[in-house]
Amino acid sequence: MASTAVTPTRMVLNQLKGRLKTARRGHKLLKDKRDELMRQFMDVVKLNKQLRIRVEDGLTAAFASLQVASSIMSPEMLEQALLYPRQSVELGMTFKNIMSVNVPQYSFHTKNNDPSEIYPYGFAQTSGELDDALDKLARVFEDMLELAQVEKTMQLLAEEIEKTRRRVNALEYVMIPELEGNIKYISMKLEENENSTKVRLLKVKEMVLQDAHHYK
Amino acid sequence: MGFKALGLETCPAANAAEAAQALRTLTRDSGDYAIIYIEETLAAQLGAEIDKFKDSPTPAIILIPGREGSIGLGQSALKAAVERAVGTNILGD
Numbered sequence: 001m002a003s004t005a006v007t008p009t010r011m012v013l014n015q016l017k018g019r020l021k022t023a024r025r026g027h028k029l030l031k032d033k034r035d036e037l038m039r040q041f042m043d044v045v046k047l048n049k050q051l052r053i054r055v056e057d058g059l060t061a062a063f064a065s066l067q068v069a070s071s072i073m074s075p076e077m078l079e080q081a082l083l084y085p086r087q088s089v090e091l092g093m094t095f096k097n098i099m100s101v102n103v104p105q106y107s108f109h110t111k112n113n114d115p116s117e118i119y120p121y122g123f124a125q126t127s128g129e130l131d132d133a134l135d136k137l138a139r140v141f142e143d144m145l146e147l148a149q150v151e152k153t154m155q156l157l158a159e160e161i162e163k164t165r166r167r168v169n170a171l172e173y174v175m176i177p178e179l180e181g182n183i184k185y186i187s188m189k190l191e192e193n194e195n196s197t198k199v200r201l202l203k204v205k206e207m208v209l210q211d212a213h214h215y216k
Numbered sequence: 217m218g219f220k221a222l223g224l225e226t227c228p229a230a231n232a233a234e235a236a237q238a239l240r241t242l243t244r245d246s247g248d249y250a251i252i253y254i255e256e257t258l259a260a261q262l263g264a265e266i267d268k269f270k271d272s273p274t275p276a277i278i279l280i281p282g283r284e285g286s287i288g289l290g291q292s293a294l295k296a297a298v299e300r301a302v303g304t305n306i307l308g309d
Contacts, residue, residue, distance in 0.1 A: 038301070038302070041301055045294065045297070045298055048294055049291075049294060052290055052291060052294060055280065056280075056281050056286045056290065059280055059281050060281060060286065063281075063282075063283050067283070082220055087222055089222065089224060091250050091251065093250045093274070095273065102273055103273070104250065104273055104274065104276065106250060106251065134222075137219065137222060138222055141219075141222055144253065144278070144280070145251070147278060148251040148253075148276045148278045149276070151276065151278055151293070151294075152273070152276035154294070154297050155270050155271070155297055156271070156273065157301065158297040158298070158300045158301040159270070159271050159300070161300075161301040161302075162300055162301060165301075165303075
């Protein structure tokens with residue numbers, strides 16, 4: 001485990017100890033970040049699931065109504081009726097910061113606020129089914145906008161969680177064990193040096209004493 | 217077709233090649249369009265093009281069911297995101 005590339009000196013030992021401390025603190029912070037991101041993510045996922053079902057049901061119903069309308073009216077008439085929109089939508093976008101992830105927030109203004117004003121055609125030559133279809137579409141549209149926001153948030157959060165998770169794991173299973181191994185290697189090496197120095201001193205002392213007093 | 221009446225811009229595309237072309241045109245000057253809705257049946261053939269925008273804040277490409285009804289691709293995007301974040305599908309379906 002301990003790589004032999006480290007030089008067993010006190011200076012390196014101190015450096016490694018500092019790095020271990022930083023790594024431990026970073027690991028704890030990133031772990032907290034991951035947990036919080038995950039909590040937010042689960043909320044978003046739940047919301048997304050509900051919205052997705054609502055939008056899909058709404059759109060299916062709207063398309064069905066449109067189908068009915070197109071079977072009653074001639075295709076040319078239908079196209080003419082929808083050719084020029086009366087309504088226009090302006091989409092504004094700001095960013096919200098969730099745990100340092102920038103997620104979009106949409107806001108939209110419609111030019112006509114009166115819901116009965118969305119029909120871009122006269123009522124005389126079109127069927128009531130078309131009105132019905134457009135009404136359904138207009139209703140589902142708000143959910144669609146929210147869905148877009150929530151889905152994008154979800155994707156961005158998923159990416160950030162993936163990144164954070166990788167970092168946490170890299171710290172936990174690679175960086176920290178490696179640092180610990182190196183520290184252990186150095187402190188053992190230093191102890192060994194100390195022991196050999198002590199033994200050498202004892203030996204020297206013995207030799208000196210023998211020289212001075214001619215001990216046997 | 218109906219979306220035009222709501223004031224949205226529409227780009228009709230008959231097949232995947234046309235849709236890919238339209239998508240490229242829409243995303244060329246990034247920032248012009250914040251949200252792009254695309255029908256599931258077309259999106260099924262444009263997986264790579266759509267995945268490119270997954271990690272950028274704009275545009276949001278959202279799948280909607282087409283005239284034939286939902287084929288479940290939108291929900292699978294949700295599942296994929298969960299799998300990516302958690303590592304496994306924890307939604308239980």
